[in-house]
Amino acid sequence: MNHNLLAGQMDYIFFCYGASFIFLGAVCHAILRCSPDAKKLPWFWLGLFGFAHGLNEWMDMVAVSLGDHFYFRVARLIVMVVSFVFLMEFARRGTSEAAGRHLGAGFYAWLFIVAAMGAWSGWDGINASSRYCFGLVSGVWSACILLSFKGSGKAGLNRFAFILLKIGGVSLLLYGLTTGLVVPQARFFPASIISTNSFISLTHLPVQLFRAVFAFILATCTAFYAINQSLEAFLRQERAKQRRFVIYSVISVAVILLSLYPGWVVADTYGSKVAQEERSARHLKSSIFVQFTRMVINKLETIEAMANSPEIRNAILDISVQQNIDEVNERLDRYKNALDTEVCYIMDASGMTIASSNRASDKSFVGKSYAFRPYFQQALKGGRGLYLAKGVTSDERGIYVSYPIFDMGQSRIVGVAVAKATMDDMEQFFRTYDYVILASPEGVIFVSSKPEWVLRSIRDLSRQEKEDLRGTNQFGQGPWDNAGFEDKDDPAGTIMYQGRRFFFVSDDIKELPGWKVYFLDDRSNASAVRFMLIMIFMSFFLLMAIIALFIFRISLDTLHLSASEALYEALVESSPDAIKLINREGRCISVNNSSLRMMGWKKEDVIGKFFEELWPVEYRDKIQKAIYGVLEGRQQSFEASMTRADGSNVIKLVTLAPIFEVTGDIRYFIAVSRDITEERRSMERLVQSSKVATVGALATGVSHEFNNVLEIILGNAEAAYSSKDPDAIKQALKVIVDSARRAAWIIKSMLDFSGKPSEAREFVNMADLIKQNLVLLNKVFEANGIVVETRFKEVPRVSCNPGQISQAFVNIMMNARDAMRGLEEKILVIAVDYMADLSEVSIAFLDSGCGIKEDVKHMLFGPFVTTKGILGGGYDKQPGVGLGLFVAYGIVKQHNGNITVESEEGRGAKFTIFLPVFSGDRKPRKEAP
Numbered sequence: 001m002n003h004n005l006l007a008g009q010m011d012y013i014f015f016c017y018g019a020s021f022i023f024l025g026a027v028c029h030a031i032l033r034c035s036p037d038a039k040k041l042p043w044f045w046l047g048l049f050g051f052a053h054g055l056n057e058w059m060d061m062v063a064v065s066l067g068d069h070f071y072f073r074v075a076r077l078i079v080m081v082v083s084f085v086f087l088m089e090f091a092r093r094g095t096s097e098a099a100g101r102h103l104g105a106g107f108y109a110w111l112f113i114v115a116a117m118g119a120w121s122g123w124d125g126i127n128a129s130s131r132y133c134f135g136l137v138s139g140v141w142s143a144c145i146l147l148s149f150k151g152s153g154k155a156g157l158n159r160f161a162f163i164l165l166k167i168g169g170v171s172l173l174l175y176g177l178t179t180g181l182v183v184p185q186a187r188f189f190p191a192s193i194i195s196t197n198s199f200i201s202l203t204h205l206p207v208q209l210f211r212a213v214f215a216f217i218l219a220t221c222t223a224f225y226a227i228n229q230s231l232e233a234f235l236r237q238e239r240a241k242q243r244r245f246v247i248y249s250v251i252s253v254a255v256i257l258l259s260l261y262p263g264w265v266v267a268d269t270y271g272s273k274v275a276q277e278e279r280s281a282r283h284l285k286s287s288i289f290v291q292f293t294r295m296v297i298n299k300l301e302t303i304e305a306m307a308n309s310p311e312i313r314n315a316i317l318d319i320s321v322q323q324n325i326d327e328v329n330e331r332l333d334r335y336k337n338a339l340d341t342e343v344c345y346i347m348d349a350s351g352m353t354i355a356s357s358n359r360a361s362d363k364s365f366v367g368k369s370y371a372f373r374p375y376f377q378q379a380l381k382g383g384r385g386l387y388l389a390k391g392v393t394s395d396e397r398g399i400y401v402s403y404p405i406f407d408m409g410q411s412r413i414v415g416v417a418v419a420k421a422t423m424d425d426m427e428q429f430f431r432t433y434d435y436v437i438l439a440s441p442e443g444v445i446f447v448s449s450k451p452e453w454v455l456r457s458i459r460d461l462s463r464q465e466k467e468d469l470r471g472t473n474q475f476g477q478g479p480w481d482n483a484g485f486e487d488k489d490d491p492a493g494t495i496m497y498q499g500r501r502f503f504f505v506s507d508d509i510k511e512l513p514g515w516k517v518y519f520l521d522d523r524s525n526a527s528a529v530r531f532m533l534i535m536i537f538m539s540f541f542l543l544m545a546i547i548a549l550f551i552f553r554i555s556l557d558t559l560h561l562s563a564s565e566a567l568y569e570a571l572v573e574s575s576p577d578a579i580k581l582i583n584r585e586g587r588c589i590s591v592n593n594s595s596l597r598m599m600g601w602k603k604e605d606v607i608g609k610f611f612e613e614l615w616p617v618e619y620r621d622k623i624q625k626a627i628y629g630v631l632e633g634r635q636q637s638f639e640a641s642m643t644r645a646d647g648s649n650v651i652k653l654v655t656l657a658p659i660f661e662v663t664g665d666i667r668y669f670i671a672v673s674r675d676i677t678e679e680r681r682s683m684e685r686l687v688q689s690s691k692v693a694t695v696g697a698l699a700t701g702v703s704h705e706f707n708n709v710l711e712i713i714l715g716n717a718e719a720a721y722s723s724k725d726p727d728a729i730k731q732a733l734k735v736i737v738d739s740a741r742r743a744a745w746i747i748k749s750m751l752d753f754s755g756k757p758s759e760a761r762e763f764v765n766m767a768d769l770i771k772q773n774l775v776l777l778n779k780v781f782e783a784n785g786i787v788v789e790t791r792f793k794e795v796p797r798v799s800c801n802p803g804q805i806s807q808a809f810v811n812i813m814m815n816a817r818d819a820m821r822g823l824e825e826k827i828l829v830i831a832v833d834y835m836a837d838l839s840e841v842s843i844a845f846l847d848s849g850c851g852i853k854e855d856v857k858h859m860l861f862g863p864f865v866t867t868k869g870i871l872g873g874g875y876d877k878q879p880g881v882g883l884g885l886f887v888a889y890g891i892v893k894q895h896n897g898n899i900t901v902e903s904e905e906g907r908g909a910k911f912t913i914f915l916p917v918f919s920g921d922r923k924p925r926k927e928a929p
Helices: 003-007 010-034 043-066 070-099 107-121 123-148 159-181 196-203 207-230 239-300 303-307 310-317 322-339 374-380 424-430 463-472 525-574 593-599 617-631 677-722 726-753 766-783 802-819 884-894
Strands: 343-348 353-356 385-390 397-406 413-422 436-439 445-448 474-477 494-497 500-509 512-521 578-583 588-591 636-643 649-660 666-675 762-764 787-792 798-800 827-835 840-847 898-903 909-916
Touching: 010 043, 010 207, 043 070, 070 107, 070 123, 107 123, 123 159, 159 207, 196 207, 303 322, 303 397, 303 413, 310 322, 310 343, 310 353, 310 397, 310 413, 322 343, 322 353, 322 413, 374 385, 374 397, 374 413, 385 512, 413 424, 424 436, 424 445, 463 474, 578 593, 593 666, 617 636, 617 649, 617 666, 649 677, 677 726, 677 766, 677 802, 762 766, 762 802, 766 787, 766 802, 766 827, 766 840, 798 802, 798 909, 802 827, 802 840, 802 884, 802 909, 884 898, 884 909
Parallel strands: 385 474, 787 827
Antiparallel strands: 343 353, 343 413, 385 397, 397 413, 436 445, 436 512, 494 500, 500 512, 578 588, 578 666, 636 649, 649 666, 762 798, 827 840, 840 909, 898 909
16 A cells, blocks of 8 residues: 555545544543533533534545645634634543643643744745644643543543543644644754654555544444443343344444445545546547647648748849849738738748848837847748747747748758737637647746736746746746645646646647646546545445444343333323324324213223314314414414213314424324313303493493583583574584584494494595594583694505594593693693504594503503593592593504503503504504503
């Protein structure tokens, strides 16, 4: 086994690593429920460490399998530090328990400060310092706690539990040393010497493999310790059973270990197969880019025809004739357009450009010597010249193709013809994929699908390599810094870029020795396949662990279950209520004796029957709906009557309650029935008595309402008798007629209040309605010296019964009149407003009366509540029966409105009625007291 082999298995190593710690977390939380020593060691914090650190290792697995980036790296570091803090809390609290005194947590601040200092050495530095400060300290400290623990009580731990804890403590110690000392390489001691790289060089194995082994041993020992503690009393009864327990424990561990091997084989086999297919696909894609590059080069090879042109040869041989140069320039223009190149130009044998298609440009090549360029030197030797470079004049990258120009006898090279093509077409083609690179032999990126990578390098260039490149001026003067790549020589065929892992292949270009096309892909089906298979075997692994734990606990759980069933049966049978257990299909599967006695049934009359079939036909729809509701998780209650076996009637209050399983599903529900026959008969008698009292109260209220109407009639009759003004008399008589009609309406209103349906509603303007009522009460207010102020705003109409609402208004205004008797200042303010946010119209009545006592306000709207006269202990000697506000409150409520009161004794009172503009739902308002 070597590092290269295990480099491809890191995902599976991290899986086992994380699974062990997750299992440790579950076991520690199980210990809290089953171990007598649960309070002696802070298992809760060790469990949190297990869950958090297992999550951290699985996050590492995701990073290895699916790629990593900066924010995910930060998240992994945070989770790792948090997990070590949990482990340190286990050690700190364990030390406090052992020492019998509290150990403070102030040292955490110093540890965080020291860990943060590692940031000056970069990402690996802060990772290393965090492991030193938290991983090493917490691991060694916690191991000492486990190794020194001897249990509680005089007997302490049994021998097997003692051995398990000692093995677990040693495993935790070794884990703390490997995770806290073997850290990423950093620029400070000891991370510069003892690191993951040096560990691999020494052992040829990744340190994560050792950590995973120690974690698994720790989790396994802790699991057996938990099982031993939960079954300790049972095991002490028979030594043979204790030996069988140990044997079975060893077998279980072996089975769990062996279950990991096929997972690795399958994941590695299928992952390798898919990886090979992906490499072939990447090579195919890379070859496409190679062929495109060759196509661009081959297109430029038609420059050979330009080199053999007689006009160009004549111009080279006799450059003193301007006509020859002009003809050559025209031909170069045609070649440039035909080849779709950036420029075509001719150089003489010395390398001086004598003609060019860009002669009119401010970056003209004419008169420039390019004898130093390799493409000129190659053509001067008689061959084709091919060169990729950044132009020294144009400052643009391009492909240069050159051919020699021979004299008439084809014996002497007299010049060189050159065509330069830009990289625009090639870059546009490269950008059809996310990550494609054309790089020089030195590693300089010449063309890329990412513009920011151009003229940077795919590796770190040495100082000598950069000096050599500056000497050639092929790619300008630098600096050719690394574009952000690392680990290009990874045997797994991957390269890191800004924390993300890419899979790459490279292909050579025949025409350009040393130049390569790199095709990078940040997606890997092979990694995804391995990840999926690992997830499958992770489930299988956890299942095996769960089965092992289940088998260990099954005998104890059987005893617990038997005791629980006996207790449940005694509880159900002792209940006086009828209790039935019903399955999801609605069939009764269990019933207690109280249920049978209540109805005079036998068990066979109930067991197996559908629940709704037990009830009379008229209740079955209601019961069916209740069953649907309880199966959706809602408790249901209803009342229904049944006929007993002896023919008597019984009224039941039935409650259906769901029974939730651990998964949240509902397979059963219970029906609890209580005999409320006598209770309902008592209630009926009470209702009948209440109805008689209510009718009496309404009869008393009629006289109260008549008093109000009679006062109006008498007041207006006296005014008509004493007045000589015909119009005034006519007005007074009209009021008397309206009041008489109101008296008739009051009788009808009282009957409506006692149960008759209300009259049809109209859309009424509240301000207009109050004005009408003020006309009726004008004489009453004048006779009592009351000044009425109205503050009416524009409000929408309200759907209401105007007669009933008028009655409420009159009752409140008459109460205001009574409240102001005997006072010098008598002012009644009536305000109408609209609250758009609540869609309500408010009608407020504010008087300057004596106010209301605080102890009366909360019951003011009840019947027979009054502050008037001797009965009310109030402000005057006028009789009061306490029905005015009661009736007003009832009318407002019938209109889906509300009424509130604000008052302080001696400072008046304010009654406000709120009526909704539209019928139906409205925003809730606090109820009146």
